[in-house]
Amino acid sequence: MGSWNIYLGTALNILVPFILVFTQSTQFNPRGYFAYALLYVFLSLMPPVTGTDFVIELVSLWMLTLYMALVIWIWNRVHHNSPGADMSIPEILSKLASLVLLLIHPDRKEELEEEFGKLMREHVARRQSFSAMSTRDTELENMVSTLLQRFSYMIADYDWHSELDTASAMELRRLSSFLSETAKYIGTPSQRDQMEHAQELLDSMTIPEGRIRIFSRSIIHMVDFMLHTAEKDPSGDRRRSINWHGLMHEIAVRFSSESFEMRLASRLAIVMAISGIVSYLIPLSHSYWIPFNAFLLLQPSSEDSSYRMRTRPIGTFIGCIVEFAVYPLLPGLPAQIAFSLVMISLMYCSVPGTWYHPIFSTCYALTMASMTMPGTTAIVLRISYLLIAVLIVFAVNRFFLPMRKTSQFRYSVKALFRFHNKYWDIIRRGLQAETDLSISTDILSDFHMYYEDCLSYIRENDVPSADRLEEAMIILWHMFSELEQIHYLVRIKSIQSSETGQIQDLIIAIQKDLYPIIRGEDFPDLMRMIHLQRPDIAYVMNGYLRNAERLLEYRDAIPFL
Amino acid sequence: MGADLDICFIEKRFAEWMHRFLAAFRRAMPVIFFFITSYFLILLLFGLQYTIAASAITVFFSSRYRRGAGSVLGYLILIFP
Numbered sequence: 001m002g003s004w005n006i007y008l009g010t011a012l013n014i015l016v017p018f019i020l021v022f023t024q025s026t027q028f029n030p031r032g033y034f035a036y037a038l039l040y041v042f043l044s045l046m047p048p049v050t051g052t053d054f055v056i057e058l059v060s061l062w063m064l065t066l067y068m069a070l071v072i073w074i075w076n077r078v079h080h081n082s083p084g085a086d087m088s089i090p091e092i093l094s095k096l097a098s099l100v101l102l103l104i105h106p107d108r109k110e111e112l113e114e115e116f117g118k119l120m121r122e123h124v125a126r127r128q129s130f131s132a133m134s135t136r137d138t139e140l141e142n143m144v145s146t147l148l149q150r151f152s153y154m155i156a157d158y159d160w161h162s163e164l165d166t167a168s169a170m171e172l173r174r175l176s177s178f179l180s181e182t183a184k185y186i187g188t189p190s191q192r193d194q195m196e197h198a199q200e201l202l203d204s205m206t207i208p209e210g211r212i213r214i215f216s217r218s219i220i221h222m223v224d225f226m227l228h229t230a231e232k233d234p235s236g237d238r239r240r241s242i243n244w245h246g247l248m249h250e251i252a253v254r255f256s257s258e259s260f261e262m263r264l265a266s267r268l269a270i271v272m273a274i275s276g277i278v279s280y281l282i283p284l285s286h287s288y289w290i291p292f293n294a295f296l297l298l299q300p301s302s303e304d305s306s307y308r309m310r311t312r313p314i315g316t317f318i319g320c321i322v323e324f325a326v327y328p329l330l331p332g333l334p335a336q337i338a339f340s341l342v343m344i345s346l347m348y349c350s351v352p353g354t355w356y357h358p359i360f361s362t363c364y365a366l367t368m369a370s371m372t373m374p375g376t377t378a379i380v381l382r383i384s385y386l387l388i389a390v391l392i393v394f395a396v397n398r399f400f401l402p403m404r405k406t407s408q409f410r411y412s413v414k415a416l417f418r419f420h421n422k423y424w425d426i427i428r429r430g431l432q433a434e435t436d437l438s439i440s441t442d443i444l445s446d447f448h449m450y451y452e453d454c455l456s457y458i459r460e461n462d463v464p465s466a467d468r469l470e471e472a473m474i475i476l477w478h479m480f481s482e483l484e485q486i487h488y489l490v491r492i493k494s495i496q497s498s499e500t501g502q503i504q505d506l507i508i509a510i511q512k513d514l515y516p517i518i519r520g521e522d523f524p525d526l527m528r529m530i531h532l533q534r535p536d537i538a539y540v541m542n543g544y545l546r547n548a549e550r551l552l553e554y555r556d557a558i559p560f561l
Numbered sequence: 562m563g564a565d566l567d568i569c570f571i572e573k574r575f576a577e578w579m580h581r582f583l584a585a586f587r588r589a590m591p592v593i594f595f596f597i598t599s600y601f602l603i604l605l606l607f608g609l610q611y612t613i614a615a616s617a618i619t620v621f622f623s624s625r626y627r628r629g630a631g632s633v634l635g636y637l638i639l640i641f642p
Contacts, residue, residue, distance in 0.1 A: 034620075034624075035620050035621050035624050038617070038620045039617050039618075039620065039621070042613055042614075042616060042617035042620075043617065045613060046610070046611070046613050046614075056607050056611060057611060057614065059607075060603050060606070060607050060611050060614045061614050061617070061618065063602070063606075064599050064602070064603070064614055064615065064618040065618060065621075067598075067599060067602065067618075068595070068599075068618055068621060068622050068625075071591075071595055071622070071626070072622070072625060072626045075591060075626050076626075337604075341597055341600065344596065344616075345589070345593045345596075345597070348589040348592045348593050348596065348623075349582070349585040349586050349588075349589045349593075350585070371609075
């Protein structure tokens with residue numbers, strides 16, 4: 001369809017790369033689009049001319065896909081890979097049981113943080129992709145994510161150590177035992193006993209109101225919820241529904257001119273459209289090398305693109321020299337094919353983006369091209385087309401939605417505040433009706449990913465006021481943990497219906513003072529309002545506002561304020 | 562003596578480079594094997610002008626083969642998008 005005329009071709013060159021990047025890539029998996037988009041680019045290099053061509057191309061691709069499935073299956077049988085080395089839910093629960101025991105030993109907090117950090121990083125990486133289907137298993141995954149976030153509440157800071165006494169240590173041991181047993185029985189007929197055990201633990205908890213009590217009850221409630229969900233019949237998943245709420249939420253987040261996905265998708269679409277048009281208008285052979293090179297030169301960040309725009313011409317130029325020297329010495333078609341296969345094998349051994357990687361790909365491409373045209377012509381065209389591609393990508397990177405790492409960092413910091421605001425919206429909705437756990441879990445996962453990304457950027461780059469900024473990040477994390485605890489209290493109906501209106505007003509007032517920029521004018525009044533509420537809610541909200549006040553001291557360090 | 566030292570240095574650098582190259586070659590062998598066998602499959606069945614399909618599918622192979630076998634449905638989705 002793309003080869004019928006230039007308008008259709010351009011439309012496809014805009015739509016296909018845009019949709020692929022928008023749906024497959026994220027800031028944390030920036031090259032998620034690459035394999036699919038490269039397939040599209042390859043297919044556009046061999047547009048079918050006749051119906052027979054179309055059928056042969058389709059059949060050859062199908063055949064190779066089945067061959068690929070077979071080879072991967074054999075490879076995994078030989079290497080004993082199981083699909084994904086991810087931890088199962090029982091394994092995560094067992095791990096949490098051991099981490100709860102570490103909470104009782106303040107001297108082992110470094111070990112606790114390290115072990116929990118490993119668990120969080122692994123689990124955050126498993127966040128569901130763009131269009132999640134709601135099934136029993138996805139619901140359980142969401143609950144595990146929430147469970148981990150609730151656990152992080154205890155690692156955010158150690159002020160609760162002053163509450164640690166014999167009774168609370170005993171409670172934590174009971175919690176650890178409960179988690180270990182649940183790990184054994186979840187998904188089995190005995191899980192009913194665990195549900196009863198959960199209720200017994202909640203009814204018999206006598207430690208006073210405080211962080212340890214809130215933490216223990218929130219963990220038990222979430223595990224109880226998981227046990228009820230695990231009881232559901234998975235055959236009901238045959239009527240799998242698309243998680244429309246989650247999908248619309250994802251689309252809304254991505255559809256902003258500041259979002260990573262939008263910027264990369266737009267840049268790639270423009271690059272492919274322009275290079276496609278230029279390639280169409282140039283009346284010379286092999287002009288498809290222009291969009292192909294442009295695609296390879298365009299990278300998720302401007303800095304990476306600039307790097308490739310230096311290394312690719314160097315490698316291509318050297319590759320042309322090698323080809324010029326070697327090709328005339330190759331005696332016939334079999335030798336030429338053998339040489340091109342050796343070159344492409346060396347290309348697969350090289351790291352993409354380095355200066356030597358294009359040497360081999362250039363030799364392969366030129367050897368193939370030289371079978372149908374004079375070698376020197378192919379070399380001149382190769383270099384010329386590469387330079388045109390470099391110009392196109394340079395212009396788009398410079399003038400159209402450029403993505404520098406510093407801009408991305410500012411956007412990420414802003415996003416952390418935006419997530420706070422969104423979570424407050426969810427909590428407000430939760431006061432009136434049951435909220436979709438998948439959306440709050442997605443926000444939790446997103447927050448942690450952006451948080452880790454910001455911290456890495458601060459540590460690896462020369463950022464002004466880096467120490468103060470890092471402290472501000474940690475305060476934001478504490479606040480987010482407190483937010484999650486508030487959500488838990490709302491979900492278990494800790495709020496009386498007579499208090500709902502007051503809490504709503506309180507939340508609206510807090511949101512006004514925190515987003516889009518922090519102001520502290522109303523904090524004293526807000527703290528007085530909280531004093532009137534239930535002790536558990538008051539405890540957590542007070543903690544949140546105290547941290548928000550602390551954050552005000554770091555205003556000068558926060559980039560977008 | 563200086564020349565001997567230079568030759569030793571060059572030999573040492575060459576040995577290090579060779580070691581890194583062989584390690585990279587071993588890592589890339591599954592992808593190279595897949596590409597070459599796909600290439601010849603297409604060359605023999607359909608002809609030289611369609612061998613670019615081998616490059617296209619090899620991109621998928623290189624990003625997926627370590628991830629696990631996956632499901633039949635996953636591969637069917639690739640075939641029938």
